[in-house]
Amino acid sequence: MLVGMTIVSSCGVDTFPESQIVTEEQKADISAAIPDRLKADVTGMFSVIGNQFCVFGATSSRDDDAGFPTVCLSQDLNGPDMISDNSNYNWFSASSKYSDRIYTYANPYMRWAVFYNQIKLANDVIKSIDSATENPVLKVYLAQAKAVRAFDYLSLAPYYQFKYKGNEDKLCVPLVLDYLLSDDPSYNPRATVKEVYEQIMKDLDAAIIGLEGYTRVAKTEIDQQVAYGLRARANLYMENWAAAAVDAEKAMTGYPFYSKEEVSQPAFNDITDANWMWGLNLTPDNFTDAYPSWPSVLGSFSGDAYSTGVGSYKDINVLLFNKIPPTDVRKGWWVDENLHSSNLSSVSWNGVSGDAVAKLVIPDVKYAYNPYTNVKFAQYGGPGSTQNAGDWCIMRSEEMLLIRVEALAMSGNVAGAKTLLESFVKGYRDPSYVCNANDATALQNEVWFQRRVELWGEGFSMSDIMRLGKPVVRYHNNKESNFPEAFKFNIKANDGYLLLRIPQRETNNNKGIPESSNNNDGAQPVSGDNPTLRDGITD
Structure with missing residues (x-):
């Protein structure tokens, strides 16, 4: 399952940067384009990244x-805060041990093709x-398509080159646009x-203008506020x-925030929640197979x-867990060392309730939880359901709040940023919270801690590591670690092995990306690397 492989098939919506535009039967002339004909195309554009087998096809059984x-999930397992088991049942062990930097592997191709397909x-x-x-x-369709394209490049850029500042002239990813960039489509x-980033900003600027006054019919679409949110992310990275x-404020x-009561039980699976700004609506009707789904690999209630x-649970690093008051x-989003979580007080499964759910064993169905297993995410049908469905949040108001706090602090308004952060955390997460950061750098680190807790499991771990220029610190040489031995290593902030490699399928067909330019620096980390490395948060 995890051996190196060259991918030879997908689900028919392939985009390869070497040809800039993948040629199928072309659309009608621009002058003949009509809204009714494009409606299905626009709907498919939004939904494709939530499909099962959307890259390799159902016959691959991946x-x-x-x-x-x-x-x-792959991106968070590259980071310091999410842990999974080292077993043959773990489809994502390549990300935990960084063998996903081997450019012949399937995992890095998937993380490439999801976005180039869209x-x-x-x-x-x-x-x-x-x-x-x-x-x-x-005009709305055009604006939405440009916003989607910007989202895709924002989802690629942080992983193929180091942070924007100081690296502007270094190589990132190929641009594939709606027109040819050169006379040779294979180059x-x-x-x-x-x-x-210039292309990202150009697309988002146009999208924001084009979506003025538009009221969307569902949160699966992009409206002007979501476009502002994407531009907030881009500006944050830059x-x-x-x-x-x-x-971020716009x-x-x-959009309100989740209340303390709403997140005192498993949640984060319903696109109708008031704080969700954009997401994927993944109902049971979307899932023909139980296993290629996020509830199957990230959730703890299926x-x-x-x-x-x-027992391939996703757990929080004890170093981070111990820092949560x-x-x-949010301490209840994971069970503790005694398998207790206040989030389980409202949960029942197979005749047991509360903390007994954590200890429940059902042969061939459920293992007991590990210490620090997450109980953050609910799923359709509740505990014990075999549907393995749940909506996926792409953007919510709490992320925008944390962007605004960091950006205010770093632009000189430390006092305003501190007041805003304290108001949010005290009002919605921890009534005893006091922010002790008194300068921009300290407040930026405090926001990083808050993001690591608030957005755990939602895919932001490594983009934050990269944009902040931070090391990956999974263990301390003088403290306990719950990482499997094979995954227990630390990585320096400037290590070239943090960068994803361009997949082999692309380099084989694109004359513009020789092997010498494929992020070849660094070496795969091994257990015990850099034991004295610290990140300033979990020290």
Whole structure:
């Protein structure tokens, strides 16, 4: 399952940067484009990243191929805060041990193709619409497609090159647009970091204008506030602090936060929640197979899953868990060393309730939880359900709040940022919270801690590591560690092995990406590496 392999098939929506635009039967002339014909294309553009087997196809039977949610899981397992078992049942062990930097492996190809496939669909929509159209429906479709394309590049760029500042002229990923960039479609070299972000900002600027006044029909779509949220992320990555603060405020306006009561039980699976700004609606009707789904590998309540059925749970690093105050409601998002969690007080499964659920063993269905197993995420049908379905959040108001706090602090308004952070945490997570950070750097580190707790399991771990220039610290040489021995290592912030490699399928076909330019620095970490390394948060 985890051996190196060259991928030879997908599900028919392939985009390969070497050809810039994948040629299928072309759309009708721009002048003939009509909203009714494009409606299905736009719907497919939004939904494709939530499909099962969306990269490799159903015949591959790859249970790690569940689109964007499992990409997020891979990225978090690269980081310091999420732990899984070292076993043959763990489809994502490649990410935990960093063998996903081997460019012949399936996992890095999946994390590449999910986004380039969606870029292909966005480009199809963009090239089907006259840029000067006055049709209000087409203007919205055009804006949404540009926002989707920007989201995809934002989901790629942080992992193929180090942070934006200081690395603007280094190579990132190839740009694939709705028009050819060169006369030779088989030659499409990696664009620089600056070029990629220029395209992201160009698309988002246009999207924000094009979505003015538009009211979407569902949270699976992008509206103007979501576009502002994406631009807030981009500005955060680029360290455009003042702009990031403004965009985050515009994005989150009108969206409340999860209350303490709402997150005092398993949650984070319902797109109708008031704080969700954008997400994937993944109902049981979307899932023909139980296993390639995020509840099967990240959740802890399924009656037919890898996590529960073979004990391949996703746990929090004890170093981070121990830093969460006992008065913080988020402490209950994981069971403690005694398998207790206040989040389980409302949970019943197979005739037992509360902490007994953590200890419950059902042969071939559920193992007892590990210490520090997550109980953050609920699923459709409740505990014991075999549906393995649940909506996936791509953007919520709490992320925007934390962007705004960091951006305010780094743009000089430390006092305002501190007040905003204290108001959020005291009001919604920990009534005893006091922020002791008194300068911009300290407050940025405090926000990083809050993001590591608040957004755990949602795919932000490594993008934060990369944009902040931080090391990956999984263990201390003088403290306990709950990482399996094979995954127990630390990685320095400037180690070239943090960068993902361009997949072999791309380098084989793209003359613009020779092997010499494929992020070849560094070596795969091994158990025990860098025992004295610290990150300033879990010290």
